[in-house]
Amino acid sequence: MALKHAVLAALLDGEYSGYQLAKAFDVGVANFWHALPQQLYAELTRLEADGLVAGRQVVQETRPNKRLFQVTEAGLAELQRFAAAASKPSFIRDDLLVKVQAVDRIEAAPVIEQLTERARIADAKVEIFGKLLARLRGTATEEEFLAHGAPIGPYLTCLRGLGFEQETRDWCERIAGVLRERAAGSPELSRRGPA
Amino acid sequence: MALKHAVLAALLDGEYSGYQLAKAFDVGVANFWHALPQQLYAELTRLEADGLVAGRQVVQETRPNKRLFQVTEAGLAELQRFAAAASKPSFIRDDLLVKVQAVDRIEAAPVIEQLTERARIADAKVEIFGKLLARLRGTATEEEFLAHGAPIGPYLTCLRGLGFEQETRDWCERIAGVLRERAAGSPELSRRGPA
DNA sequence: CATGATTAGTCAGATTCTTGAGTATGGGAA
DNA sequence: TTCCCATACTCAAGAATCTGACTAATCATG
CATH class of the missing domain: 1.10.287 (Helix Hairpins)
Structure with a gap:
């Protein structure tokens, strides 16, 4: 389950909505992981349920409302644990x-x-x-x-x-x-x- | 479903058993794809059922018997089709x-x-x-x-x-x-x- | 003023990949 | 001679990922 940690790491950068994350994880600038929007929305829901990220509703006039997420203390601790554990080797698959x-x-x-x-x-x-x-x-x-x-x-x-x-x-x-x-x-x- | 084509491509090199393929796809020399033994055995079974590879039993004295596989004409045609179709972009995931x-x-x-x-x-x-x-x-x-x-x-x-x-x-x-x-x-x- | 792109998401289903355990035999090292 | 490693393969279950369709509003383009 590494998408979880990839999302946490991405959210360290600031507050993002699922939509914004999706763009970062999809197109070119996903410099360390790749995932589709559906995965990210699902992952954010799980992370919030686990208390690793906190979301807040942002009401917008001209656009659909959105939810911005940030990493909680528990989320940071989880990342810390993840970082201390061994990494799986990475493989080319092309x-x-x-x-x-x-x-x-x-x-x-x-x-x-x-x-x-x-x-x-x-x-x-x-x-x-x-x-x-x-x-x-x-x-x-x-x-x-x-x-x-x-x-x-x-x-x-x-x-x-x-x-x-x-x-x-x-x-x-x-x-x-x-x-x-x-x-x-x-x-x-x-x-x-x-x- | 690209493991399928990776296996076909690997088998162009000669006849291999599932076990031999597994080693090539697992450790260092998997230069173009990676997969676990279980996946490979399952894939070979499917490929044989679809007539894309042909297996033959090799009876061994000192070792368990094994099945060696080679690509059929239909398999080569399938690879050909695959190669002519667009490739998905490849991503780092580490x-x-x-x-x-x-x-x-x-x-x-x-x-x-x-x-x-x-x-x-x-x-x-x-x-x-x-x-x-x-x-x-x-x-x-x-x-x-x-x-x-x-x-x-x-x-x-x-x-x-x-x-x-x-x-x-x-x-x-x-x-x-x-x-x-x-x-x-x-x-x-x-x-x-x-x- | 229609058409498509952009923002912001959700849902269901299928496929693929990983984890873990198990079978059975022979060879080499302690 | 016991134990581990290598060969050769199988089965089941679960997690992760991908495909494709859908809602709904606004904005820019022609």
């Missing part, structure tokens, strides 16, 4: 890698296309993370911010996101290039592969 | 990142310890992937192998695994260093964080 693994025996063209597209997406995330990092550290240099800035947690996870997306982009571009070259060199590769 | 995200508000010491441990694990995987890559390309240089070697799929996914683990190792080491420095500079950080 459709695109499965396709690349099989590329000797299937048509390469759609795989190349998807690698190119994925590189584009990763590059867009690199930009987003770059800007987010700049915003987080304000006028300080990275060195200064890492030494003394606060909060540092979101900055550090964002650095990880940046590194991950850069790696993804570079690998996708390189592999797309390799597969294109090979297809050009021996077009029959794309159907049955070599002996 | 306990350790959640802890780092929260590091301003919780004790840093156990997080630093886990970062160090994770760096060690990642470094071990870097070594494993390095050796595996060398074995896969044999006497060829990387450039030669990428241009003409076969099978190329497993090599490419292994390259991704290598890059991922290197990134993981470097980030963990860097962040552990940063957090250690900060804890040394202002020890009270470890309890409540700065204003």
Whole structure:
């Protein structure tokens, strides 16, 4: 049950509604976890029932009302416990890698296309993370911010996101290039592969 | 349902038993997917029922009998279909990142310890992937192998695994260093964080 | 002034993944 | 010779995640 702790960690940043969390956990800026809105609303309900977060109703004129949540003392204690316990190892689990693994025996063209597209997406995330990092550290240099800035947690996870997306982009571009070259060199590769 | 295709892709490499697959998908060398033995046995049963893989019983004297599986024509066609369809984006989902995200508000010491441990694990995987890559390309240089070697799929996914683990190792080491420095500079950080 | 996007959520159902236990045999170490 | 580890696999139950549909209001676009 780690989404629970991911939500708690995200809420340390300030008060958020389920909707706001959902956007952070969905689109690019989910730098340390990913979840769908339905999961988040359910999780927030559970967390509130357990007293780990406290929600308050905010009445809005022009928009539907919303509930803002913040972490309680009990929630912080729970996070503390979680952080002290051992972490599970993390694994890559990626459709695109499965396709690349099989590329000797299937048509390469759609795989190349998807690698190119994925590189584009990763590059867009690199930009987003770059800007987010700049915003987080304000006028300080990275060195200064890492030494003394606060909060540092979101900055550090964002650095990880940046590194991950850069790696993804570079690998996708390189592999797309390799597969294109090979297809050009021996077009029959794309159907049955070599002996 | 992508484990299905991950298993098909893994079986393109040759005939494997559930047990052998389980080891590949469990420990370090699962360079493109991860799954537990129970999942794999269940998946193989389903795949066989659907005619996407064919199993044959191998009677062994000194060990329990086993069933070796290979991909059928229908299985290859299914992989082909899968590869031509759009890929879902891949996301980071990592306990350790959640802890780092929260590091301003919780004790840093156990997080630093886990970062160090994770760096060690990642470094071990870097070594494993390095050796595996060398074995896969044999006497060829990387450039030669990428241009003409076969099978190329497993090599490419292994390259991704290598890059991922290197990134993981470097980030963990860097962040552990940063957090250690900060804890040394202002020890009270470890309890409540700065204003 | 219709159409679609955005905000703010909820509900049900299916699939996938994880946890934990259990079966059975043979080989090697203490 | 007892105990643990490796091989090879099975079953059940639960937790987590994903898919898809739905409500309902306001705002911007054409």
